[in-house]
Amino acid sequence: MTETAAHPALWPAPHASGAVTATVQVPGSKSVTNRGLVLSAIASEPGWLRRPLRSRDTLLMASALRSMGVGIEETVSSGSSQPAASGSVAGGGGEAWRVIPAGLHGPATVDVGNAGTVMRFVPPVATLADGPIRFDGDPRCYERPLHGVINGLRALGARIDDEGRGALPLTVHGSGALEGGRVEIDASSSSQFVSALLLSGPRFNQGVEVRHVGGPLPSMPHIRMTVDMLRRAGAQVDAPESGGEPNVWRVTPGALRGVDLTVEPDLSNAQPFLAAALVTGGRVVVPDWPEHTTQPGDRLREIFTEMGGSCELTPEGLVFTGSGKIHGIDVDLSEVGELTPGVAAVAALADSPSTLRGVAHLRLHETDRLAALTEEINGLGGDVTETADGLVIRPRPLRGGTFHTYDDHRMATAGAIIGLAVPEVLIENVATTAKTLPDFPDLWTGMLGN
Incomplete structure (x- = not known):
C-alpha cells in the first residue's frame, strides 16, 4: 500500500x-476583506465590498458580524463574472458583498476558528453591542496572544470575562457603547492589537489613542493598511507615518461612511x-x-x-x-x-x-x-x-x-x-x-x- x-x-x-x-x-486580500467588513459593519450607512476573498477566515468574520445583527448580502456584481482568458488560472470570482449596519446586539457566540483578525478585531466591535458576546475557536487559538486587546479594552471601559487567561475563550459584555480614550499596550507580539483598537475607535465615545510601549512592532504595513482604510471611510487618524508621534495612533470619534471598496488581489x-x-x-x-x-x-x-x-x-x-x-x-x-x-x-x-x-x-x-x-x-x-x-x-x-x-x-x-x-x-x-x-x-x- x-x-x-x-x-x-x-x-x-x-x-x-x-x-x-x-x-x-x-483571489482578493484577506487583510483588506476583513478590515473592510469591520469598517462597513460599524458605518452609518450600507457599503459594498467587491471581489472579496471567500475563505475560511473571511467567512468566519462575516459570520461573526452577522451573529451581532449586521446584514451581509452576497451577490454577483454585473459584468464581473466573465470567464478567465484562455491559458489563465482563475482564482477569484465576480462576487460582491453588501454590508448593512444594524444595531449590534447579543447574546451571540462567535467562532473565531484560528483567524487572528477575527479573534482580535471583533471583540472591540462586541463592546458596542447590547448584550454578551462569547468568543471561542480552534484549540490553537487558546495559545495565541490576545492580552493586548483584552487589557486595552478593559482600560477603555470594557467588561470582559476571560477567567484570568488573557486569551480565548472569553465573553465581552457589551453595553451598547464604549468610553474609549487613551490606552497603552504592548503590541510587540502582534500588530493586530493596534489595528483592532483603531478599527472600532471612531465609534468609541472619546475615540481612541493607542500607545505602543513594548519592543519592536512587527508587521507595520498592516497598521498602515488599517490607517489608510479608516481614512477612506471618513475617519480622522493621526499616525506616525503622517508626521505624528512615534508609536502613537489617534482616532477621532465620528461616523464612518459606507464605502464602495474593490478588494485588491x-x-x-x-x-x-x-x-x-x-x-x-x-x-x-x-x-x-x-x-x-x-x-x-x-x-x-x-x-x-x-x-x-x-x-x-x-x-x-x-x-x-x-x-x-x-x-x-x-x-x-x-x-x-x-x-x-x-x-x-x-x-x-x-x-x-x-x-x-x-x-x-x-x-x-x-x-x-x-x-x-x-x-x-x-x-x-x-x-x-x-x-x-x-x-x-x-x-x-x-x-x-x-x-x-x-x-x-x-x-x-x-x-x-x-x-x-x-x-x-x-x-x-x-x-x-x-x-x-x-x-x-x-x-x-x-x-x-x-
Whole structure:
C-alpha cells in the first residue's frame, strides 16, 4: 500500500517538469476583506465590498458580524463574472458583498476558528453591542496572544470575562457603547492589537489613542493598511507615518461612511506562484497587481528579485521571470513576517546560504512557524537552524518525504514550492490552505498545466 493510499490526507505536491509559464488570477486580500467588513459593519450607512476573498477566515468574520445583527448580502456584481482568458488560472470570482449596519446586539457566540483578525478585531466591535458576546475557536487559538486587546479594552471601559487567561475563550459584555480614550499596550507580539483598537475607535465615545510601549512592532504595513482604510471611510487618524508621534495612533470619534471598496488581489498569496517562476526559471503573470498598495506582499518584488528573478509592472499585471538560478538572501522580514515560510522554501533551494531575521513573533502565529519550518525542511534533508529572531538556511540536496503543515496555510504552500524542485514531496492536509487561499490545489496544478 502506498503512503498516500494509507494516508489520504497526504497530497502529492506536483513536480515541475520544466519552466512554468502561466497567468494566475489571485483571489482578493484577506487583510483588506476583513478590515473592510469591520469598517462597513460599524458605518452609518450600507457599503459594498467587491471581489472579496471567500475563505475560511473571511467567512468566519462575516459570520461573526452577522451573529451581532449586521446584514451581509452576497451577490454577483454585473459584468464581473466573465470567464478567465484562455491559458489563465482563475482564482477569484465576480462576487460582491453588501454590508448593512444594524444595531449590534447579543447574546451571540462567535467562532473565531484560528483567524487572528477575527479573534482580535471583533471583540472591540462586541463592546458596542447590547448584550454578551462569547468568543471561542480552534484549540490553537487558546495559545495565541490576545492580552493586548483584552487589557486595552478593559482600560477603555470594557467588561470582559476571560477567567484570568488573557486569551480565548472569553465573553465581552457589551453595553451598547464604549468610553474609549487613551490606552497603552504592548503590541510587540502582534500588530493586530493596534489595528483592532483603531478599527472600532471612531465609534468609541472619546475615540481612541493607542500607545505602543513594548519592543519592536512587527508587521507595520498592516497598521498602515488599517490607517489608510479608516481614512477612506471618513475617519480622522493621526499616525506616525503622517508626521505624528512615534508609536502613537489617534482616532477621532465620528461616523464612518459606507464605502464602495474593490478588494485588491492578496499579494502575500501570490507568493507561491511567483516562487514557481523563480524555482523553475519560468514566467508568471499576476493580473491587477496594484501600482501603489499598503499590502506587505508587495515586498515580494524586491525579495524575489534579489534572489534571482526579475519583475515588471505592465498593463497585463505583474510579470515575474525566473533566471534559472536562485541566490541566498540576508533579509529583515520584521515588517513582512507572513512571507517567511515561502522565502524559507525558496532559500532551501538556493545556491548559497540565507539568513532570515526579525521574525521572532512568528512563534506565536497559526503555529510556531520557525520551529515548523526547521523541522519540515530538515526532514527532507535540509540544514535549517533557528536563531533568536529567525532562521539560517544552508542549502543541501533535498529528498522527498512528508511535509507537515500544522494546520498552517503558509506551511502548506511552502511545501508545495519545495515540491516543484524535489520529487515525491507529500503535503499533509493541503486543505488548510482554504484559510486564505481557496482552491489552492486546483490553482497550483492549473498553473503547471496538469
